[in-house]
Amino acid sequence: MLDAGDFSMGIAFGAASRETGGELQLMSRMGYDATTFGNHEFDLGPDGLGQAIGVASAAGRAPAVVASNTSFPGSDASLADLQSLAQDGVIRRYLVIERGGLRFGLFGVLGKEATFYTSGGAVAFADAIETAKEMVKVLRETEQVDVVIALSHGGLEKGQDGRYTDGDDLRLARAVPGIDVVIGGHSHTELHEACIVNRRTPVVQAGKEGQNLGELVIALDGDQLTVESYRLYPIDGRMVGDRATAEAIEQLKPLVTAAVFAARGYRIDQPLAIAPRDLPNTFTDIAAGTLLANLCTDAFRSATQADIGFTANRDDARRSDTGEVGRANGLRCVRRCAAGRWCRGYHGRQRARDRLVHRPGAQASAGVPARRQPRPSRRVFPPCIRPAISL
Numbered sequence: 001m002l003d004a005g006d007f008s009m010g011i012a013f014g015a016a017s018r019e020t021g022g023e024l025q026l027m028s029r030m031g032y033d034a035t036t037f038g039n040h041e042f043d044l045g046p047d048g049l050g051q052a053i054g055v056a057s058a059a060g061r062a063p064a065v066v067a068s069n070t071s072f073p074g075s076d077a078s079l080a081d082l083q084s085l086a087q088d089g090v091i092r093r094y095l096v097i098e099r100g101g102l103r104f105g106l107f108g109v110l111g112k113e114a115t116f117y118t119s120g121g122a123v124a125f126a127d128a129i130e131t132a133k134e135m136v137k138v139l140r141e142t143e144q145v146d147v148v149i150a151l152s153h154g155g156l157e158k159g160q161d162g163r164y165t166d167g168d169d170l171r172l173a174r175a176v177p178g179i180d181v182v183i184g185g186h187s188h189t190e191l192h193e194a195c196i197v198n199r200r201t202p203v204v205q206a207g208k209e210g211q212n213l214g215e216l217v218i219a220l221d222g223d224q225l226t227v228e229s230y231r232l233y234p235i236d237g238r239m240v241g242d243r244a245t246a247e248a249i250e251q252l253k254p255l256v257t258a259a260v261f262a263a264r265g266y267r268i269d270q271p272l273a274i275a276p277r278d279l280p281n282t283f284t285d286i287a288a289g290t291l292l293a294n295l296c297t298d299a300f301r302s303a304t305q306a307d308i309g310f311t312a313n314r315d316d317a318r319r320s321d322t323g324e325v326g327r328a329n330g331l332r333c334v335r336r337c338a339a340g341r342w343c344r345g346y347h348g349r350q351r352a353r354d355r356l357v358h359r360p361g362a363q364a365s366a367g368v369p370a371r372r373q374p375r376p377s378r379r380v381f382p383p384c385i386r387p388a389i390s391l
């Protein structure tokens with residue numbers, strides 16, 4: 001089972017990855033064989049990434065990280081952890097695994113477009129296509145593998161005909177015919193049919209945020225490769241979760257609270273606002289999602305008593321199983337947003353706000369000194385979506 005990068009960030013667990021290595025530990029528990037770096041792995045800087053992998057590795061729970069076009073040159077202190085993880089083989093250029101008598105060679109690249117969004121600091125990123133050519137040669141000739149799989153954090157783009165005909169994942173497959181399979185990421189594309197490149201190489205991508213498990217079955221006959229089947233299995237609330245994994249998540253929560261929320265008087269499961277009816281949120285209709293974005297932003301402002309709140313429109317909620325944003329979803333997403341973005345937007349006000357004593361669970365009027373009462377919002381909420389602030 002493979003992941004194509006961006007395994008961290010977006011929720012509170014990501015904000016505490018330096019302290020817990022939580023995502024990697026859970027991926028190891030779920031049976032992932034390998035992952036690669038996406039741009040978001042560097043959101044806390046190279047030293048933050050090194051700490052996260054180091055914690056997971058020390059706990060004996062880190063899937064192999066194949067990072068073929070990423071290197072850590074020089075003596076910059078921020079690279080020290082990554083350098084020693086590479087030396088120990090936790091981060092490696094490629095990986096060979098054997099299953100059913102076959103040797104699978106894996107490598108991973110961060111695509112050109114994704115590199116643009118990467119806060120890598122002193123980390124160096126080589127050209128993905130040139131690196132892939134080199135990896136194919138090593139895997140085929142030196143390692144004598146039967147199947148070469150590229151984990152490509154590059155992405156897919158639609159052409160004028162509305163089909164996926166462009167993007168770094170496809171460019172990689174076209175430019176390096178020695179690759180048998182490309183597992184793509186970065187563009188969050190829920191691809192229900194494999195893109196076949198050079199009449200041979202399937203390029204697949206399973207969406208985002210663990211919403212699907214992709215299954216690709218190929219047949220190899222000499223040099224001939226055929227896709228026998230390709231499916232996305234939705235991972236949603238209708239599935240019974242694995243009990244051990246659920247318990248591991250529960251065990252992580254107090255650690256995340258300690259690392260991210262406790263200093264400011266909050267906890268991971270604490271809602272900041274309640275939306276008592278469905279609020280739409282789509283990638284394609286920004287205006288429709290603005291209501292929910294405003295609710296979240298005002299909730300952050302009230303909770304932190306900051307003057308300005310930020311959040312990314314379209315990013316405030318998840319779709320429920322029925323395609324609607326449900327009440328429970330709204331709650332959960334507000335918590336998620338509060339976890340990541342509140343912290344980031346909060347730093348400028350931290351000195352003043354740290355003097356505050358928050359009382360989780362109490363009403364704002366009871367828990368905050370009078371001089372720190374939330375300022376009246378100029379936005380008038382319809383009664384049905386008025387934020388219920390808990391401070």
Ligand SMILES: [Zn+2]
Nearest residue numbers: 006038039186
């Ligand atoms: Zn990405």
